[in-house]
Amino acid sequence: MAIKHLSKDSVEPPKVPGSLRFYSMRFCPYAQRVQLVLNAKGMPHDTVFINLSEKPEWYLKIFPAGKVPALIYDDKFLSESLLLADFLDKQYPEPPLQPSSPLQTILDKLVIESFGKVGTAFYKLMMTTKEIEKNNFDELVASLIPIETELVERGTKFFGGNKPNLVDYMIWPWFERLDAINPYSNGTFVIPFEDKFPKLAEWKSLMIADKAVASYYITPEKHAEHFTKKKAGLPAYDI
Amino acid sequence: MAIKHLSKDSVEPPKVPGSLRFYSMRFCPYAQRVQLVLNAKGMPHDTVFINLSEKPEWYLKIFPAGKVPALIYDDKFLSESLLLADFLDKQYPEPPLQPSSPLQTILDKLVIESFGKVGTAFYKLMMTTKEIEKNNFDELVASLIPIETELVERGTKFFGGNKPNLVDYMIWPWFERLDAINPYSNGTFVIPFEDKFPKLAEWKSLMIADKAVASYYITPEKHAEHFTKKKAGLPAYDI
Numbered sequence: 001m002a003i004k005h006l007s008k009d010s011v012e013p014p015k016v017p018g019s020l021r022f023y024s025m026r027f028c029p030y031a032q033r034v035q036l037v038l039n040a041k042g043m044p045h046d047t048v049f050i051n052l053s054e055k056p057e058w059y060l061k062i063f064p065a066g067k068v069p070a071l072i073y074d075d076k077f078l079s080e081s082l083l084l085a086d087f088l089d090k091q092y093p094e095p096p097l098q099p100s101s102p103l104q105t106i107l108d109k110l111v112i113e114s115f116g117k118v119g120t121a122f123y124k125l126m127m128t129t130k131e132i133e134k135n136n137f138d139e140l141v142a143s144l145i146p147i148e149t150e151l152v153e154r155g156t157k158f159f160g161g162n163k164p165n166l167v168d169y170m171i172w173p174w175f176e177r178l179d180a181i182n183p184y185s186n187g188t189f190v191i192p193f194e195d196k197f198p199k200l201a202e203w204k205s206l207m208i209a210d211k212a213v214a215s216y217y218i219t220p221e222k223h224a225e226h227f228t229k230k231k232a233g234l235p236a237y238d239i
Numbered sequence: 240m241a242i243k244h245l246s247k248d249s250v251e252p253p254k255v256p257g258s259l260r261f262y263s264m265r266f267c268p269y270a271q272r273v274q275l276v277l278n279a280k281g282m283p284h285d286t287v288f289i290n291l292s293e294k295p296e297w298y299l300k301i302f303p304a305g306k307v308p309a310l311i312y313d314d315k316f317l318s319e320s321l322l323l324a325d326f327l328d329k330q331y332p333e334p335p336l337q338p339s340s341p342l343q344t345i346l347d348k349l350v351i352e353s354f355g356k357v358g359t360a361f362y363k364l365m366m367t368t369k370e371i372e373k374n375n376f377d378e379l380v381a382s383l384i385p386i387e388t389e390l391v392e393r394g395t396k397f398f399g400g401n402k403p404n405l406v407d408y409m410i411w412p413w414f415e416r417l418d419a420i421n422p423y424s425n426g427t428f429v430i431p432f433e434d435k436f437p438k439l440a441e442w443k444s445l446m447i448a449d450k451a452v453a454s455y456y457i458t459p460e461k462h463a464e465h466f467t468k469k470k471a472g473l474p475a476y477d478i
């Protein structure tokens with residue numbers, strides 16, 4: 001299915017009755033978080049993709065910050081990926097994506113919070129220098145150590161146990177993009193998953209096979225192409 | 240009761256059985272958020288105040304980020320004010336501080352999230368320039384408009400309705416400090432609550448009378464003194 005992002009001078013498509021209106025961008029990792037929850041819950045949703053470089057006037061009118069992801073629920077405009085994921089999990093309890101214990105819930109949320117360092121290091125690597133720099137790459141690799149340790153300590157296939165839960169889905173979008181470093185750098189830099197992060201390597205294979213993840217998966221080559229164009233100041237959103 | 244913050248070369252005090260270990264700093268608005276929830280819940284807690292300029296080695300060992308607030312629960316180290324508040328509310332359900340509807344819960348969390356702008360504007364006003372600058376003051380006043388509007392639209396005394404809830408407690412610490420602008424600037428700058436934000440003015444009086452808030456309240460003069468010393472590079476924590 002062709003994906004077209006709406007830009008300036010567009011008109012908001014009419015809402016589909018019985019379906020959640022979801023504002024997204026195909027290459028946004030934060031929007032992907034919410035998409036994965038919608039997929040896992042099997043929630044009917046009707047996606048409007050937003051061109052973040054040429055934001056539609058009608059979108060800025062309903063959301064001056066102009067960010068994605070966002071949802072309309074019961075005529076209320078809702079944003080923030082982690083809050084949206086939490087909301088969807090509570091509003092549509094099956095399958096549950098969070099532990100029932102408050103203690104395990106905060107421990108999970110702290111893992112997601114601490115994962116922010118990986119996201120920051122990845123962005124620094126890909127977007128702030130002309131070419132990939134070795135020290136930034138090393139920093140990114142180092143940021144993965146606590147995540148590997150966490151999964152080893154949990155002793156389960158997924159952070160959620162036998163199945164992915166919110167931790168798995170909230171961090172996944174960056175793992176999909178980590179594999180883009182290889183094609184993006186023409187093979188010069190490759191995250192040593194098998195050697196240094198064997199548990200995460202296994203987890204990645206399982207995640208790619210997960211239905212919610214698989215149906216929205218983009219190849220490393222395609223991600224690399226998006227990053228290259230974005231850095232050149234010509235971001236390409238449509239697929 | 241005298242409050243003494245622990246510094247370098249200190250030893251962590253033994254934990255008190257049956258009491259939550261709470262790491263705090265007397266003038267930290269984020270720590271105050273958690274303190275207010277502990278107060279509202281009537282939870283026995285044993286506070287260790289941390290000198291954030293001369294952090295104890297033992298604290299950096301258990302929490303390299305060295306931040307407050309933090310709690311120990313069931314031997315787990317927990318941090319992040321909003322996550323801690325959410326955890327305490329779920330772990331100790333009485334009195335409930337969050338709505339039962341997932342939709343109202345995310346709407347409340349989005350209000351707290353959007354309040355971040357007030358915090359940023361306040362910090363900019365107080366800490367980034369030698370004297371208070373008019374444009375920063377105007378920016379801070381403008382940032383309060385959506386909060387006043389939100390309370391007017393809710394049509395209730397508190398954001399939580401007839402009683403304070405997490406929204407009230409999570410934003411309160413900054414309102415306590417907003418009144419410090421007056422003594423801090425020797426009366427040159429005063430937030431025009433009565434004129435421009437009548438609903439928030441009323442809410443402030445009710446909040447100061449709330450038991451959870453009252454028992455941890457610090458006067459504007461005392462806050463102003465703390466800011467003055469902090470800016471001079473000589474932060475004073477003890478009371």
